[in-house]
Each structure stands twice: as C-alpha cells, then as structure tokens.
Amino acid sequence: MQAKIIIKRKFVAGKRKEIIALLRELRSGALNRPGYVSGETLTSAADPHTMVVISTWQDMESWYKWKENSTRETLEKMLETYQKESTSYEEFTLGAFIPD
Known part of the structure; x- marks a missing residue:
C-alpha cells in the first residue's frame, strides 16, 4: 500500500x-x-524557517529501508546541526481505514 511520509524541520x-x-x-x-x-x-x-517534505513511496517497507540507510542517516545528522529541534516524522498509508 502506498505510503506518504511527512517530514518536518525547523531551521x-x-x-x-x-x-x-x-x-x-x-x-x-x-x-x-x-x-x-x-x-x-x-x-x-x-x-x-519551517520546512515540510512530503515523500511518497510504493510501500512502507521501501520508506523504512531508505530511512535506515547509512548515507541518509549521515545527511540527516548534518541537517540537524542547522535545526532548532529534532526532525519529526509522520507516516501514512493511502486509503481510509478506521480500526474497530
């Protein structure tokens, strides 16, 4: 199921x-x-100074593999030196599903 990731940073x-x-x-x-x-x-x-990235992936597994990639983690740490607070992530899947 397609995944949308909302990444928020305050610089x-x-x-x-x-x-x-x-x-x-x-x-x-x-x-x-x-x-x-x-x-x-x-x-x-x-x-x-507040930026949001909306990233779309074919599935959540693809996103997690990229999120945990060592190159990405290094770049994220470099970005954090310019941030007022930690990066926040919200992960969504496409479709309306309301659990019981």
Missing part, C-alpha cells in the same frame, strides 16, 4: 545555502531508491 536563520544543499542530496539519494515515487518540499508561509 536556524542564516544557513539557507547549506540547508538547501543537504536537502537536495537527500532528495537525490531517495530518487535512486527502490520504491520511491515522488517528493515535494514546502516552506511555511507563517515561518520561513
């Missing part, structure tokens, strides 16, 4: 060039991963 001011370069590296790495479908990066209109 410090003054490091836009470095942040964008790392985000591009992450996207480039994801593009080459099995199961990657698409991604988009959004900047908050209310707070330009």
Whole structure:
C-alpha cells in the first residue's frame, strides 16, 4: 500500500545555502531508491524557517529501508546541526481505514 511520509524541520536563520544543499542530496539519494515515487518540499508561509517534505513511496517497507540507510542517516545528522529541534516524522498509508 502506498505510503506518504511527512517530514518536518525547523531551521536556524542564516544557513539557507547549506540547508538547501543537504536537502537536495537527500532528495537525490531517495530518487535512486527502490520504491520511491515522488517528493515535494514546502516552506511555511507563517515561518520561513519551517520546512515540510512530503515523500511518497510504493510501500512502507521501501520508506523504512531508505530511512535506515547509512548515507541518509549521515545527511540527516548534518541537517540537524542547522535545526532548532529534532526532525519529526509522520507516516501514512493511502486509503481510509478506521480500526474497530
């Protein structure tokens, strides 16, 4: 089942060039991963230091393999040096399912 991952980051001011370069590296790495479908990066209109990435994967397993990839983990640690707080992740699957 298709997976949508919402990744939220709040960055410090003054490091836009470095942040964008790392985000591009992450996207480039994801593009080459099995199961990657698409991604988009959004900047908050209310707070330009808050960014959200919406990443779409063929299934949750493909996402988990990329999330746990050592190259991705290294890039994520580099990004965290420019963040006000830790990255937050929300993971969703496509479709309406309400458990009993």
